[in-house]
Amino acid sequence: MKPDGSTSRNRPRRQGWLAASGSMILAMLIVAGCGGGDSGSASSATSALSQANALAQAQPQTANQPYVDLVAYSPNANDGLAKSQVSEKAAVMHYQWKSGKTTVNYTTTTGHLTAADANGNPEATMSYVSYTAPSTNGKPRPVTFLYNGGPGSSSIWLRLGSFAPTRVATPDPLLTNWPNYPLVDNAESLIDTTDMVFIDPPGTGLSEAVLPHTNKEYWGVDSDVDIMRDFIIRYLAANNRSDSPIYLYGESYGTPRTDMLALALETSGVHLTGIVLQSSILNYFADSIEAVAITLDTLGLQLDTDTLAGYYPGYAEVAAYYRQVSPPLIDQGLFALQSEIFATGQYNHFKKYAQTWVLSQLGIPDALGNPVVPSTRTLQSWEWPSSLTLQALQGYFSVNSFGTSLIPGTTIGRYDGRVSLPNSDPRLQTDGDPSDILISQPFTTALASQMPDYLGYTAPNATYMPLNDNIIEAWDFSHDGQPLPDTLPDLLGALTLNPKLKVLAENGYHDLATPFFTTEKELARLQTVGGLNPDLQVNFFQGGHMIYLDDVARPKMKSDLVDYYGGQPIPLALSLWTLPAPWRDESPAGTPTSTAQAAATQ
Numbered sequence: 001m002k003p004d005g006s007t008s009r010n011r012p013r014r015q016g017w018l019a020a021s022g023s024m025i026l027a028m029l030i031v032a033g034c035g036g037g038d039s040g041s042a043s044s045a046t047s048a049l050s051q052a053n054a055l056a057q058a059q060p061q062t063a064n065q066p067y068v069d070l071v072a073y074s075p076n077a078n079d080g081l082a083k084s085q086v087s088e089k090a091a092v093m094h095y096q097w098k099s100g101k102t103t104v105n106y107t108t109t110t111g112h113l114t115a116a117d118a119n120g121n122p123e124a125t126m127s128y129v130s131y132t133a134p135s136t137n138g139k140p141r142p143v144t145f146l147y148n149g150g151p152g153s154s155s156i157w158l159r160l161g162s163f164a165p166t167r168v169a170t171p172d173p174l175l176t177n178w179p180n181y182p183l184v185d186n187a188e189s190l191i192d193t194t195d196m197v198f199i200d201p202p203g204t205g206l207s208e209a210v211l212p213h214t215n216k217e218y219w220g221v222d223s224d225v226d227i228m229r230d231f232i233i234r235y236l237a238a239n240n241r242s243d244s245p246i247y248l249y250g251e252s253y254g255t256p257r258t259d260m261l262a263l264a265l266e267t268s269g270v271h272l273t274g275i276v277l278q279s280s281i282l283n284y285f286a287d288s289i290e291a292v293a294i295t296l297d298t299l300g301l302q303l304d305t306d307t308l309a310g311y312y313p314g315y316a317e318v319a320a321y322y323r324q325v326s327p328p329l330i331d332q333g334l335f336a337l338q339s340e341i342f343a344t345g346q347y348n349h350f351k352k353y354a355q356t357w358v359l360s361q362l363g364i365p366d367a368l369g370n371p372v373v374p375s376t377r378t379l380q381s382w383e384w385p386s387s388l389t390l391q392a393l394q395g396y397f398s399v400n401s402f403g404t405s406l407i408p409g410t411t412i413g414r415y416d417g418r419v420s421l422p423n424s425d426p427r428l429q430t431d432g433d434p435s436d437i438l439i440s441q442p443f444t445t446a447l448a449s450q451m452p453d454y455l456g457y458t459a460p461n462a463t464y465m466p467l468n469d470n471i472i473e474a475w476d477f478s479h480d481g482q483p484l485p486d487t488l489p490d491l492l493g494a495l496t497l498n499p500k501l502k503v504l505a506e507n508g509y510h511d512l513a514t515p516f517f518t519t520e521k522e523l524a525r526l527q528t529v530g531g532l533n534p535d536l537q538v539n540f541f542q543g544g545h546m547i548y549l550d551d552v553a554r555p556k557m558k559s560d561l562v563d564y565y566g567g568q569p570i571p572l573a574l575s576l577w578t579l580p581a582p583w584r585d586e587s588p589a590g591t592p593t594s595t596a597q598a599a600a601t602q
Contacts, residue, residue: 065091067092069458071462073208076215077219080215082211083211087112090109091111091455097189104192108130109132124227142195142245142246142247142273146249146250151201152475154200157466164198202218221478222260222476228261247565250278256284259494262494266493274503278505286303287518288300288301292359305351313340315512326383327387332542356373379393413435419437420434444466447466502537502564505523505538511547523538524579527581528582
């Protein structure tokens with residue numbers, strides 16, 4: 001999806017059983033995921049802009065300082081910016097946000113900070129937008145670092161869609177008046193609760209490596225975490241924020257990034273107050289659709305039954321939206337629980353269909369032989385315990401993708417299953433996901449007008465890169481000795497170093513890219529760790545991958561986040577010990593998933 005992943009994954013083919021089908025798989029797969037120094041030059045910018053930021057905190061109505069950035073930033077893999085062109089200049093603008101009886105004077109800062117290694121050598125000049133406000137109680141305000149995923153996404157989607165003081169008003173899940181969605185004041189902004197810093201990784205936005213480094217050096221799981229860590233350390237130092245409560249907020253691929261980044265920061269002596277995982281893919285092995293597309297071999301099928309069962313409750317919620325349930329849906333939460341119970345009870349029966357199901361979602365159901373799907377009689381026997389219609393069950397257990405099988409003649413969205421288009425719609429010829437179409441053009445259009453006007457920042461010699469398709473094609477997914485990231489061990493490591501770390505996992509019922517049941521099962525692996533009692537909360541909303549686009553979900557998200565930042569329990573949120581037990585074929589949280597370990601448990 002444009003918010004978080006590429007719609008074209010023409011990854012270099014590898015030898016093996018899927019080599020001939022690799023380009024087809026990568027072309028149709030989209031996730032995982034939809035990714036100043038409020039500070040003059042690399043030497044003098046720190047003090048000058050830190051002073052400017054302090055002045056803005058004390059005097060919110062200080063004169064605006066627009067900035068024209070003449071640097072020609074490049075998103076290309078082998079490019080890097082000369083050190084002589086690196087600066088930490090930024091545009092600083094002042095505004096007022098109102099919601100009900102609450103008024104906040106806030107400052108936007110748009111520009112670059114330089115991430116440097118432990119020896120002070122510059123690594124990358126990182127573009128960011130921050131929203132800050134003065135404290136009202138004499139205590140440092142929290143600061144939250146936000147980013148999307150992809151890999152290869154800038155932070156435009158979170159910044160223009162979620163909790164900044166302004167947002168793009170979409171008609172989600174409809175496409176009414178597409179693509180002309182207005183920028184509006186955001187009544188659900190978090191500016192009254194936390195400062196926010198939206199970060200663009202190298203090769204996205206206007207971020208670029210600094211020579212002799214090149215952008216591609218940071219296009220991998222571990223190097224990405226390191227550069228994000230170094231940016232955050234720089235921001236905290238440049239803005240004198242080391243005493244502030246520090247939070248991370250990641251969406252989609254931004255969630256495994258957050259698990260790893262939390263550990264990297266804690267190890268570096270930066271202690272976090274909390275992390276937010278929105279629309280998670282915490283273990284790539286547990287999503288066989290992703291795993292097969294990346295590895296192009298049977299390694300990706302090792303947890304195929306977990307994948308089939310994990311996606312099912314989200315699909316059932318989407319089917320309920322289209323009235324493919326009997327009796328009619330009364331409560332989304334109760335129906336989710338019913339669907340999880342059904343999937344768990346049928347787990348052993350699902351095993352015989354799991355391989356075909358995964359390969360069907362990739363468009364290659366016969367890649368390993370004859371497809372195996374449930375008989376009509378079997379599906380009919382599932383109608384009553386599942387409450388799904390026969391049509392819905394046939395749509396899920398099919399040799400075709402459930403995205404086109406649920407409603408005949410219609411394609412439903414992967415990032416939000418409620419968004420749909422007739423197969424004849426010409427927009428589907430260039431983008432196969434209606435929920436991606438919903439936001440891609442409107443958000444990039446809004447960005448073009450917002451940067452020079454509202455943010456006061458222009459870069460006439462560069463083009464802001466919302467999503468860099470080249471990054472997903474070149475990304476090194478290896479982590480912790482495995483070809484794919486399983487980040488529960490990283491999360492456990494962060495919790496071990498900082499037992500007070502608050503963890504919030506937010507999930508959309510209608511997200512068919514990072515399904516909520518899989519997230520529950522992955523976090524439940526922490527139940528296997530003796531003596532662990534983390535401050536973990538898991539909550540749920542109507543909506544898809546970008547939950548905040550939904551006008552019903554967003555106010556509830558704001559309310560829950562205010563409770564979370566305030567250290568209060570979130571109503572109806574699950575804790576670690578009320579999550580469903582983890583799948584038995586997955587490794588404990590302290591051990592990364594591997595083929596050998598998975599085989600040993602079967």
